Amino acid sequence: MVLINDPDFETGKGDFDGTGMTYYGRWTYKYEQGARQGALGVLVVHETAPASYGWDTVASSNTNSMFDVVRDNPRSAHPTLEGWIQRDLATELFKQAGPDFETLKKQAQTRGFKPVELKDQRLSASYQVKSDVITSHNVVARLEGSTHPNETLIYSAHWDHIGVGKPDARGDTIFNGALDNAGGTAALLELARGFAKGPKPERSVVFLAVTAEEKGLLGSEFYASRPLYPLETTVAVINMDGMNPFVPSRDFGIYGTAKLELLDQLKTVATQSKLRYTPDPKPQAGYFFRSDHFSFTKRGVPALSYAAGQDWEVGGVAAGKAASDDYTAKCYHQQGDEWKPDWTFAGAARDLGVLYALGQQLADSRQ
Structure with a gap:
């Protein structure tokens, strides 16, 4: 069993960026490191604050079909068992074995901590795996540049979501993914339409709709490891999630x-639209590692994922934060992420103008 997030999360002090999550705090890294150390299984203890989402999100994200790229040696990347365990259940297991969970948790946040065996505690798991090799697709469109066609700007968005899973309280089994990420996919199409109708850019512009982001950034990782257009001449990636x-x-x-x-x-560019920059209000959530731009940044390509602000023109920060918190609690990776009648898309339209202007600048500059 391992803790979610970094050792610094609760104290805010240390070598792991304070309360901001590093990649070492991500559950994906915990599994990767478990595999490297030869663990048969890894259970991540769920706590809402350091995870940045509740148990409902964990449960709905991991109870239907799971995906991975085909690997020659899967055990090099994944333990045999990967999962999460609720904090209360973990605490009870510790109690039965003797150690106090909170005491060991504090010790685990210090340098030099060594793993502790939960004596007389055993895990028995029985499950069946139906394994199929399937083909999913990244969808790529390219507008060739007029002057420097071998240099590339990429706009990206993931087109996948969770799919179909267990019914919620309403009996709904469909995870629509209206905001995450039909919104980003629609934005990608609008940007492509705008560039196609506008002045031809000097650099080539690629519109990349990637698959399997929700399964571990698999589509963007596949493209970045096997790019159609060299990363060395890719000037930037602008991602919309x-x-x-x-x-x-x-x-x-x-x-x-x-x-x-x-x-x-x-x-x-945003200043021209009277927009100011606000730093990530939830650095502890590790959003930097949770979207497709990360597949490019770790290879040295300038890349970012745009995020709308929370200081609304109507209602201010209070209204924006309330909407964000409500989405995280009721919709994120849940069946509730579906079209709402009060959506006007005015915010998305304005933000698209900013991203289009940024793309024009990048495509027509020599930076």
Whole structure:
């Protein structure tokens, strides 16, 4: 069993970016490291604050079909068993074995901590796996540049969501993914339409709709590891993972707190629309590692995921934060992520103008 997030999360002090999550705090890294250490299984203890989402999100995200790329040696990347365990259940297991969960948790947040065996505790798991090899697709469109066609700007969005799963309290089994990420996919199509109708860019512009983001950024990872157009000449990636369907905001952000030159260019463009930059309000959530831009940034390509701000033009920060919190609690990776009658898409339309202007600047510059 391992804890979610980093050792610094509760104290805010240490070598792991304080309360901001690093990749070492992600559940994906816990599984990867477990595999490297030869663990048969890894259970991540769920706590809402350090995970940044409730148990409902965990349950609905992991109870239907799971995907991975075909690997020569799957055990090198995954333990045989990967899962989450509720905190109360973990606490009870610790109690039965003797150690106090909170005491060991504090010790685990310090340098030099060694794993502790839960004596006389055993895990018995019985499950059947129906394994199929399927083909899913990244969808790519390219508008060739007029002057520097071998240099590429990428707009990206993932077109997948969770699919079909267990029914919720209403009996709904369909995870529509209206905001996450039909919104981003629609934005990608609108940007493609705008560039196709507008002045031809000097650099080539690629519109990349990737698959299997919800299964571990698999589609973007596949493209980034086997790019159609060289990453060495890819000047930037602008990713859209959810758009603001409500009223416009007075601010904007990006996923994570990385210091990026690309962010400076976005700030300059956004100023023309009277938008100010607001740092990630939830650095502990590790959003920087949770969307498709990450597949490119870790390979040295300037990339970011745009995030709408929370300071709404109507209702201010209180209204924007309330809507964000409500979405996380009731809709994120749940059946409730579906079209709402109060959506005006005014915020998305304004933000698309900003992203289009940024793309024009990048496509027509020599930076």
